[in-house]
Amino acid sequence: MNVRLYNARILTMEKNRPVFRGEIWVKNEKIAYIAPQEELEGEWAKDLPRIAWDIEIDCRDNLLMPGFKNAHTHSAMTFLRSYADDVPLDKWLNEKVFPLEAKLSGEDIYHLTRLAILEYLTSGITSIFEMYLTPDTIAEACLDMGMRCVLTSGLNNFSSSIEQLEDEYLKWNKKNSLISYQLGFHAEYTCSKELIYNISQLAHEYRAPVYTHISETAKEVEECKARYGMTPVMFLDTMGVFEFGGGGYHCVHVTGSDMEVLRRRRMCVVTNPASNLKLASGIAPIAEFERRKIPVAIGTDGPASNNCLDMFREMFLVAGLSRVREGDASSPDAMKVLRMATVQGARAMRLSKADVLAKGKYADIIMIDLHQPNMQPIHNIPKNLVYSGSKSNVCMTMINGRILYRNGEFNIGDSVENIYTKCDKIVRRLTDV
Numbered sequence: 001m002n003v004r005l006y007n008a009r010i011l012t013m014e015k016n017r018p019v020f021r022g023e024i025w026v027k028n029e030k031i032a033y034i035a036p037q038e039e040l041e042g043e044w045a046k047d048l049p050r051i052a053w054d055i056e057i058d059c060r061d062n063l064l065m066p067g068f069k070n071a072h073t074h075s076a077m078t079f080l081r082s083y084a085d086d087v088p089l090d091k092w093l094n095e096k097v098f099p100l101e102a103k104l105s106g107e108d109i110y111h112l113t114r115l116a117i118l119e120y121l122t123s124g125i126t127s128i129f130e131m132y133l134t135p136d137t138i139a140e141a142c143l144d145m146g147m148r149c150v151l152t153s154g155l156n157n158f159s160s161s162i163e164q165l166e167d168e169y170l171k172w173n174k175k176n177s178l179i180s181y182q183l184g185f186h187a188e189y190t191c192s193k194e195l196i197y198n199i200s201q202l203a204h205e206y207r208a209p210v211y212t213h214i215s216e217t218a219k220e221v222e223e224c225k226a227r228y229g230m231t232p233v234m235f236l237d238t239m240g241v242f243e244f245g246g247g248g249y250h251c252v253h254v255t256g257s258d259m260e261v262l263r264r265r266r267m268c269v270v271t272n273p274a275s276n277l278k279l280a281s282g283i284a285p286i287a288e289f290e291r292r293k294i295p296v297a298i299g300t301d302g303p304a305s306n307n308c309l310d311m312f313r314e315m316f317l318v319a320g321l322s323r324v325r326e327g328d329a330s331s332p333d334a335m336k337v338l339r340m341a342t343v344q345g346a347r348a349m350r351l352s353k354a355d356v357l358a359k360g361k362y363a364d365i366i367m368i369d370l371h372q373p374n375m376q377p378i379h380n381i382p383k384n385l386v387y388s389g390s391k392s393n394v395c396m397t398m399i400n401g402r403i404l405y406r407n408g409e410f411n412i413g414d415s416v417e418n419i420y421t422k423c424d425k426i427v428r429r430l431t432d433v
Helices: 045-051 077-078 089-101 106-122 135-145 163-173 193-204 218-227 230-238 258-263 273-277 284-293 311-326 334-341 343-348 380-389 416-431
Strands: 004-012 020-027 028-037 055-058 063-066 068-073 123-133 148-152 177-187 212-214 248-251 267-269 296-298 365-368 395-400 402-406
Touching: 004 365, 020 402, 055 296, 063 218, 068 296, 068 343, 077 089, 077 106, 077 416, 089 230, 106 135, 106 284, 106 395, 106 402, 106 416, 123 135, 123 177, 123 212, 123 311, 123 343, 123 395, 135 148, 135 163, 135 177, 163 177, 163 193, 177 248, 193 212, 212 230, 230 258, 230 296, 248 380, 258 284, 267 343, 284 311, 296 311, 296 334, 311 380, 334 343, 334 380
Parallel strands: 004 055, 004 063, 068 123, 123 148, 148 177, 177 212, 212 248, 248 267, 267 296
Antiparallel strands: 004 020, 020 028, 063 365, 365 395, 395 402
16 A cells, blocks of 8 residues: 655654654555655655555644554553552452453453554554463454554463463564564563573573563562572573563662663663552662663553553653652653653564664654644644643554554454443453443
């Protein structure tokens, strides 16, 4: 399909490239052309009449930019939204989450994931880094709705296995350009030492990065120190888990020595500020990660612990909480936070073809309505996005060259009400309502 997006402001997120007015041409799943208006009016003008456009969209001076990358989520936990709330993390997991998750089927997870995808699309999220049960049905939900998804395993002592982890890794890194897979496990505190050793061996066999929850709470850190005499980061490093890089979700309670390991192992940190606030886990040291050259990406975490899958809210919290922690109203600046939500998220997820808007990159593009009051006046677009932006400003979400959401309407192969109805039936069955 050939799509022409014209009369637009464009923020490519390429380093040091400011917003400009121009056009983007999409051919099938990739960007075929992107340039300022003055270039189009020169050498490219002769090609314009020859192209048979399937869709031409006048952007009306609104903003085109890369979609947000939700670098940590558990999508199907939509069934627990506003149900498992207002309790500490250990009780939240053991008394609210785990008992109901034990009742889930793969088909349940398929439908519950689709509900989350609707919310991702309205928030301008074009890629998700997904850790949850039954990766196969999650992948099918994403394929059916057109969502780009990087799967990772939530392997632990109670679910999945090393054999399943390896099978999924091999299967979903060949299947489809929308789906890929990275090695992962739930957390140190849910995995035996033997299991972690086997994960490390698998990472060495494939020379692959590994992703996991790390140091989310102070209690988690203290319990690991009681078991092994080390913090989770230090223990996992001694097991060789991060020999080929990877990432840590949360990383709230980390020491200077932990950070040195993260830097040396070329790891990324995925911060989840709304979830960490709601569960009273703490505030991650974002500015210190930046000072130590440890890349930071942003995730929403799941809709049971957040409960909102909204990257605008996450960006504001990353900026605001870091400043409170540091006592510095200038750190980090808005453009750094915007890069965390886009470029650095893509790199954490190993999505090198979806990080910025450029010729040959995947056409994962969102349009931001700049004609709403919260975007006016237009002194500085990146600052508006981070400090006053809202998911209500997202007027188009395109993934892989397909427009999946535009002006409040979805193009996802099913009716929204049908998805709601199926999910409501699942929730009623699980909660015995």
